Structure formats: structure tokens, C-alpha cells
Amino acid sequence: MRLLYFVLILILSLLSYHFIVGNNGVMDYKRIEREVNIQHRNNQVLIERNTALKNEILDLRNGYDAIEERTRNELGMIKEGETFYRIINDDH
Template identity: 45%
Template sequence: MKWVTVILSVALVCFQYSLWFGKGSWSDRENTKEQLALQEGENQTLILRNQFLAAEVDDLTHGQEAIAEIARVELGYVREGETFYRLIDR
């Protein structure tokens, strides 16, 4: 009977060790929660960016105003009859 008690005690200690210090332990669980919170924040940022890009794509596919605005800002497009003034800071 003494041997059974010793074996069960050793098994209990091994299981307790893995519970407190091994993979899936309490501290590992807390670290995983922190990583999850960080990832959820990053996902929210990416979701907002994707919504912005989807709206921009929708504007480009359905409206001519967005295309004209991009041409004016990025390419310096000027329509006929318009006067273009460029202000340069010194």
C-alpha cells in the first residue's frame, strides 16, 4: 500500500507541475489572452482599412468624380478652360 501512495503522490506532483508551469498552464493562458487582445485590436484596424478601400473601389467603379479628383491631385490634370495656379512655399 505504501508503494501505491508514493506512485500516486509522484503522479499528482507531475500533473500539478504541468498545470502551473507547462504548456497550457495558467501563465501561458494569460499570455494567450494578451496576444488575443492585441490581435483583435490589429484586426479592427485592418477591418476599417478594408472598409475604406472597398468604399474607394466603389467610388471608382460607379462615379466619375472620384476618377477626376485622383487625376487632378496625383497627375496634375487641368480641364479645358480652367486656370491652374501653383503656390510654392519658400
Template identity: 50%
Template sequence: MRWFTLILVLLLSALQYRLWFGKHSIVEYRQMKQEVEQQRMQNANLIQRNALLKADIQDLKIGLDAIEERARNELGLIKRGETFYRILPQ
């Protein structure tokens, strides 16, 4: 009976060691869970960015207003007969 108890205690100790410090341990599980959460947040940001880009593409395909706005903001273009004023901070 004493040997049986000793074997069970050793087996329990080995299993506990593996649970806390071995491969696929609780510590590793928590780290992996944190990485998954970070990846989910990154994916959500990318999904939002993609939606904005899709909307921008639709605007460019449909109307000239979006093209004109982009030309003004990014390229600094102005229409004929317009006067461009730049206000600089002091």
C-alpha cells in the same frame, strides 16, 4: 497517515509548479490573452481599412467625380482651360 500526508503535499506541490511554471501555465495564458487582444485590434483596423477601400471602389465604379478627383490628386492632371496654381510654403 504520515506518508499519506507527505504524498498529498508532494502532489499539491507538483500541481502548483505545473500551474505556475509548466506548459500551459498562468503566465503563458496571460501572454496569449495579450496577443489575442493585439490581434483583435489589428483585425479591427484592417476591417475599417477594407470598408474604406470598398467605398472607394464603389465611388470609382459609379461616378466620374471620384475618378476625376483621383486623377487630380494622384497624377496632377488638370482640365483643358484650367490654370493650375501651386502655393508653396515659405
């Protein structure tokens, strides 16, 4: 009878070990769940970035205001008839 209990406990222990640590066990499930959550966050960041880029493309295609803003900021261009003033802060 003691041998039967020992064998049953041994079998239960092995099954529990495989359930928790074994292939496709609880540990694998938790690891994969963490990886999926990380990927969801990365996807959300990329979706927001893509939306911003799509909006910028639409602005550039449909309006001259966005093009004008970019040329002023990035290329330093001014309109004809405008005067450009540069203010230099002299802290000396």
C-alpha cells in the same frame, strides 16, 4: 504522520506548479490571451482598412467625381478651359 504531511505537501506543491507553470497552465493561458487580444486589434485595423478600400473602389466605379479628384491630385491634370495658378512662397 510527519512523513504523510510531507508527502501531501510535496504532491500539492507539484500539482500547483504544473497548474501555474506547466503545459496548458495559467501562464500559457495568459500568454495565449495576450496573443489573441493583439490579433483582435490587428484584425480590427485590417477591417477598417478594407472598408476604406471598398468605399474607394465603389466611388471609382460609380462616380466620375472620385476619378476626377484622383487625376487632379495625383496626376496634376486640369479641365479644359481652366487656368492653373501656382503660388510660390518667397521667404527670402
